[in-house]
Amino acid sequence: MLQAIRLPALFALLWLTGMYLRLPMLAAPPLASDMALALRLNALQQGMLTTLPLIMLAIGAVPGSVLIQKLGARPALVISLVFIALFSAARGLAPNGALLLLATAGMGFGVAMMQPALPALLPAWLNSKHLAMGTAIYMNGMLIGEFTGAGLTIPLLMPLLEQSWRATIVVWSLPAILIALLLLLPKGQPKPVNTSSWMPNWRSPLIWQMGFLMSTSSTLFFGANAYMAPVLEARGEADWLAASLFWFNLFQVVASVLLIRMAKRWVGLRAPLIFAAVLGLSGMIVFIQAAGLTALFGLLMVSFASAFLLILLVALPPMISREQAGAISAGAFTIGYAMSFFVPLIGGWIAQTSGSINLAIWTLIAYATIAVPLAVKMPKNQ
Helix, strand or coil: CCCCCCHHHHHHHHHHHHHCCCHHHHHCHHHHHHHHHHHCCCHHHHHHHHHHHHHHHHHCHHHHHHHHHHHCHHHHHHHHHHHHHHHHHHHCCCCCHHHHHHHHHHHHHHHHHHHHHHHHHHHHHCCHHHHHHHHHHHHHHHHHHHHHHHHHHHHHHHHHCCCCHHHHHHHHHCHHHHHHHHCCCCCCCCCCCCCCCCCCCCCCHHHHHHHHHHHHHHHHHHHHHHHHHHHHHHCCCHHHHHHHHHHHHHHHHHHHHHHHHHHHHHCCCHHHHHHHHHHHHHHHHHHHHCCHHHHHHHHHHHHHHHHHHHHHHHCHHHHHCCCCHHHHHHHHHHHHHHHHHHHHHHHHHHHHHHCCCHHHHHHHHHHHHHHCHHHHCCCCCC
């Protein structure tokens, strides 16, 4: 562990970095209607403001691993943050829909490159007993970033900026450059990454197991966010939407706080993975089958479980192999986010062709039912 900076300061830096895994992405949906009005976006373009970064998370993960191999984990992370800041801010300057979507794709690519850099950096900054906690801390930052971007953009930041969506996007984006500069402060350099290990080993069952379990977490979370409104409207509970969205997105933070204390004990064990996977699946069934407070409780189960499962999985690669952490993470992220993009999309298509919005949720449930057994087959005590 580096001696030039104290452990709490490193944790604070990791937490701030983690915020920018999601904050720029989740700041756009609350502003989508303003963007659509100003730039004359159609419904497809408006939807792509949210879905395009998600598919970029899959596309950019392996290039991120290449960047780590070429430059090292810390320079790769710094470059990714600058990439995010510039392309995210460019959205606020875009004169038309095409350039807005291009900047959105660039921002998503930057986030994707950043994802494997964090697991690759942790072993260089933290000793083995702090690896799991370090992951839980930056994932907590990520989840706070989700809540901040989605929940505080309209009520907090826009009033301070005269209701300008362009200024709001820029203000949320540029602090990433300051965080990139702070990442250069800790003294000492990581040991060189094994140059033969940048490409994920696609024959490894572990990468596929992790990828599909990650996609279970993200599919349930993003799918529930996407289809919550039409499901509630279809059963006459539209007045529950605001509270459901608020508590659903906030409850992920609860899971991350718990794991800050317990990650060292639980990461690498099968039982917590099985618990989280089954809890998320059960919660989604409760949501679609029940109503009112019971349905909200089901959503909270999904939210807690999806964050719990994701953090446990993201914490695994640095504990498995210091040299392979970036490559393992890149492989799992590629699989996980690709499936997280396509499965809800398939669910939406099934719902549209059938005329039943509930079938979108049942598609997510069916996918999770297939993927959950992979938790049982995860290697013991990684």
